[in-house]
Amino acid sequence: MDARYKSREIERRSLDVDGLKRSFLEWLVYSVGKDARAATRRDWFHTVALAVRDRLVDRWMDTTRTYYQQDAKRVYYLSLEFLIGRLLTNSLANLGITDQCRQALDRIGLNLDDVVEAEPDAALGNGGLGRLAACFLDSMASEALPGYGYGIRYEFGLFEQRFEHGWQVEYPEQWLQFGNPWEFPRPEVLYPVQFYGRVEEFRDSVGERAYRWVDAERVLAMAYDTPVVGYGGDTINTLRLWSARATRDFNFGHFNDGAYMKAVEQKVLTENLSRVLYPNDATEGGKELRLKQEYFFTSASLQDILRRYLQHHSNFDSLPDKAAIQLNDTHPAIGIAELMRLLVDQHGVTWDKAWDITRATFSYTNHTLLPEALEAWPVRMMERVLPRHMQIIYEINAKFLNRSKARAAGDNGRLSRLSLIDERGDRRVRMGNLAFLGSHKVNGVSALHTELMKQTVFADFHAEFPERINNKTNGITPRRWLHQANQPLAALITSRIGNGWIKDLSQISALAEKADDLVFREEFRRAKRKNKKRLAAYIARQTGVDVQVDSLFDVQVKRMHEYKRQLLNILQAIALYNEMRDNPTVSWVPVTKIFAGKAAPSYHMAKLIIKLINDVAKVVNHDPSVHDNLKIVLLPNYNVTAAEIIMPAADLSEQISTAGMEASGTGNMKLALNGALTIGTLDGANVEIREHVGDDNIFIFGLTAEEVNDLRASGGFNPRDVIASNPSLKRALDMISTGVFSPDDPHRYHPILQALTDGGDHFLVTADFSDYCQAQQAAMDLYRDQEEWTRKAILNTANMGWFSSDRTIMEYATEIWDVHPVKPEHPAETET
Numbered sequence: 152m153d154a155r156y157k158s159r160e161i162e163r164r165s166l167d168v169d170g171l172k173r174s175f176l177e178w179l180v181y182s183v184g185k186d187a188r189a190a191t192r193r194d195w196f197h198t199v200a201l202a203v204r205d206r207l208v209d210r211w212m213d214t215t216r217t218y219y220q221q222d223a224k225r226v227y228y229l230s231l232e233f234l235i236g237r238l239l240t241n242s243l244a245n246l247g248i249t250d251q252c253r254q255a256l257d258r259i260g261l262n263l264d265d266v267v268e269a270e271p272d273a274a275l276g277n278g279g280l281g282r283l284a285a286c287f288l289d290s291m292a293s294e295a296l297p298g299y300g301y302g303i304r305y306e307f308g309l310f311e312q313r314f315e316h317g318w319q320v321e322y323p324e325q326w327l328q329f330g331n332p333w334e335f336p337r338p339e340v341l342y343p344v345q346f347y348g349r350v351e352e353f354r355d356s357v358g359e360r361a362y363r364w365v366d367a368e369r370v371l372a373m374a375y376d377t378p379v380v381g382y383g384g385d386t387i388n389t390l391r392l393w394s395a396r397a398t399r400d401f402n403f404g405h406f407n408d409g410a411y412m413k414a415v416e417q418k419v420l421t422e423n424l425s426r427v428l429y430p431n432d433a434t435e436g437g438k439e440l441r442l443k444q445e446y447f448f449t450s451a452s453l454q455d456i457l458r459r460y461l462q463h464h465s466n467f468d469s470l471p472d473k474a475a476i477q478l479n480d481t482h483p484a485i486g487i488a489e490l491m492r493l494l495v496d497q498h499g500v501t502w503d504k505a506w507d508i509t510r511a512t513f514s515y516t517n518h519t520l521l522p523e524a525l526e527a528w529p530v531r532m533m534e535r536v537l538p539r540h541m542q543i544i545y546e547i548n549a550k551f552l553n554r555s556k557a558r559a560a561g562d563n564g565r566l567s568r569l570s571l572i573d574e575r576g577d578r579r580v581r582m583g584n585l586a587f588l589g590s591h592k593v594n595g596v597s598a599l600h601t602e603l604m605k606q607t608v609f610a611d612f613h614a615e616f617p618e619r620i621n622n623k624t625n626g627i628t629p630r631r632w633l634h635q636a637n638q639p640l641a642a643l644i645t646s647r648i649g650n651g652w653i654k655d656l657s658q659i660s661a662l663a664e665k666a667d668d669l670v671f672r673e674e675f676r677r678a679k680r681k682n683k684k685r686l687a688a689y690i691a692r693q694t695g696v697d698v699q700v701d702s703l704f705d706v707q708v709k710r711m712h713e714y715k716r717q718l719l720n721i722l723q724a725i726a727l728y729n730e731m732r733d734n735p736t737v738s739w740v741p742v743t744k745i746f747a748g749k750a751a752p753s754y755h756m757a758k759l760i761i762k763l764i765n766d767v768a769k770v771v772n773h774d775p776s777v778h779d780n781l782k783i784v785l786l787p788n789y790n791v792t793a794a795e796i797i798m799p800a801a802d803l804s805e806q807i808s809t810a811g812m813e814a815s816g817t818g819n820m821k822l823a824l825n826g827a828l829t830i831g832t833l834d835g836a837n838v839e840i841r842e843h844v845g846d847d848n849i850f851i852f853g854l855t856a857e858e859v860n861d862l863r864a865s866g867g868f869n870p871r872d873v874i875a876s877n878p879s880l881k882r883a884l885d886m887i888s889t890g891v892f893s894p895d896d897p898h899r900y901h902p903i904l905q906a907l908t909d910g911g912d913h914f915l916v917t918a919d920f921s922d923y924c925q926a927q928q929a930a931m932d933l934y935r936d937q938e939e940w941t942r943k944a945i946l947n948t949a950n951m952g953w954f955s956s957d958r959t960i961m962e963y964a965t966e967i968w969d970v971h972p973v974k975p976e977h978p979a980e981t982e983t
């Protein structure tokens with residue numbers, strides 16, 4: 152090798168300050184095309200990202216090559232959402248070169264924190280489901296598991312939220328506008344994906360009946376790869392996202408007709424497939440484009456998986472030994488019919504064999520029991536868009552119902568509930584049933600949620616396949632959510648117990664004994680205060696509201712949804728506001744209520760609740776009679792980057808969903824790990840958080856899932872009675888209805904009041920109000936005793952080790968996937 156080239160090779164890998172600095176200066180000029188004087192912050196971000204990327208590539212290729220050489224079993228995580236956020240800080244930390252990078256930039260006269268700020272937040276997801284997928288990628292790489300993420304490279308991520316006169320307004324999120332230095336386009340990795348057309352029956356070479364899908368429209372899926380750096384930088388896995396491309400031959404006819412503009416128009420329409428992320432969380436749009444997106448990325452991923460498998464194998468018998476495919480919710484569930492189609496129609500595998508292979512390969516995670524979120528595609532749409540798949544689904548269904556018939560013993564209700572087709576009204580394909588049937592394992596995301604799955608939506612399937620449902624309680628990556636986001640606390644922890652916790656969060660339990668150590672408590676408080684100061688500055692920048700750093704930071708950050716009950720929280724805020732005004736001489740614990748979260752653009756009730764919070768905030772924050780003891784802020788545009796600032800600064804974590812409705816929650820874990828005390832219902836993973844942190848260190852209130860169920864079933868619940876018997880609730884609602892917070896439009900909140908009264912209060916806000924207020928009071932009382940509060944906060948942090956996504960992912964690996972860690976071989980490094 153040419154000596155100069157060789158030395159540059161080594162330089163690209165160099166992790167020391169000088170090497171990094173030289174790389175930065177070279178990249179700025181030769182790749183970004185700027186000199187240091189003209190470079191903007193964004194130019195520097197691209198420069199640093201490209202230089203850091205250089206340091207990943209060898210190890211990335213080593214990782215891939217090792218998997219290939221060992222023909223390792225891989226796990227493929229199929230997800231319509233990956234909410235990864237920024238990557239620079241994460242990559243530096245996982246490579247262990249944050250300090251070197253900071254110093255190198257320092258020598259050029261730049262600050263790493265400023266450079267980091269120029270990175271757009273990759274918001275390819277809505278909320279918890281998408282963020283979980285991102286935490287899992289981090290954990291798979293950190294645990295050296297051969298894991299691939301497959302999804303869509305949306306051009307527009309989740310919309311940007313702004314408030315205009317207190318109302319949510321959506322703006323496009325153009326995260327790719329200035330290029331994405333982390334991704335590698337793979338124009339050669341292209342797969343055709345078909346839609347529409349019809350199915351033709353024919354006889355195959357041995358005279359058997361066979362089918363082919365003809366006259367279909369074709370789109371190409373092109374791959375973009377992003378390296379996923381595991382902690383320590385040893386394993387670097389791949390996130391492969393698909394982008395839609397029109398085929399080249401696609402409109403020859405049009406060109407020949409001279410209809411050039413029409414052809415180009417058609418190309419743009421085709422490529423719309425990967426243009427935008429659907430902005431609904433836990434609800435299903437039911438739109439054809441969505442179905443096409445689901446099939447598009449699933450088909451491309453499966454073709455890619457089979458191609459990789461066939462490099463080592465000549466038949467499909469051992470596919471389940473070499474590939475585990477995890478369906479992240481039902482969004483990729485059409486993959487079950489697609490794998491059948493690929494095996495049977497394209498590779499000539501017999502039906503029964505193909506079905507065994509399919510079931511042994513797939514597994515499915517359910518993320519919500521909300522009925523409106525259970526995907527069910529109209530049969531007529533499916534027949535039109537994916538005609539061959541519809542046939543395959545009918546066939547799977549017929550065979551299954553036939554088998555179950557004997558066991559159902561004339562119970563037709565049971566058979567119709569088990570059916571893949573919902574025959575009531577407009578016939579629909581139940582994607583949850585398809586996912587269940589086509590998988591060998593099906594899991595829920597918290598202990599309670601899994602139990603409820605067995606009792607409700609999947610009760611009949613559970614009776615049919617009692618071994619199939621299992622629980623995998625969610626987790627969060629300690630790298631991003633403590634090590635990276637909360638540097639003051641991370642440094643304190645490391646100073647006492649070493650840094651082993653970053654890789655093995657169970658070690659954090661060693662902090663428990665420090666809860667009684669006054670010096671440690673003082674330092675713990677100091678770390679929290681630092682984070683609160685940072686958040687206070689962020690709040691001031693974003694909203695113009697000044698908040699007291701020493702007030703109780705009471706935080707509810709998550710999507711806006713009625714079941715999450717931001718309404719309960721703001722009603723309690725109004726009640727507290729009234730108490731403060733009524734009793735001005737009392738020495739109140741100052742409270743700052745911090746909200747953040749987006750509403751789906753078409754979810755009118757959620758948007759109205761946003762407006763209510765903003766309206767209440769305006770009145771309260773400007774009322775001198777409360778002496779700044781209560782401040783309310785709703786931060787705009789909640790995303791991963793904002794969460795990284797908010798989580799470390801919270802004192803109190805609001806997890807107040809109607810019991811039985813939040814499948815798990817993961818924000819609850821991030822907040823508790825960062826030393827916030829939870830105020831919550833016995834819902835989702837709150838139940839397990841309580842078990843781990845201890846009953847004394849959490850504020851539990853409200854109806855249980857069982858009580859909610861009974862109350863709803865009894866039909867005897869009357870919210871008007873509850874309101875009449877609770878003067879503080881009645882007063883808060885009266886203030887809303889008389890326009891105290893909306894003098895410009897006193898009737899604005901009529902729909903909310905209506906839902907809480909005549910509407911029957913489906914989410915049981917009124918039912919839980921009084922208990923919630925008591926729990927809030929207990930939290931405020933405790934906050935007066937800073938020593939005791941801190942002791943409990945430390946115990947929260949110390950006892951959250953189990954909620955690491957490393958623990959979750961290893962449970963998936965051993966109990967569902969049978970995938971094992973593979974240590975990459977790094978020959979390149981021993982050579983140099």
Ligand code: GLS
Nearest residue numbers: 279280433518596814815816817
């Ligand atoms: C969700 C649930 O609503 C959350 O409770 C859960 O934590 C998350 C990840 O499992 O999945 N389901 C969903 O559709 N969106 C979510 O955030």
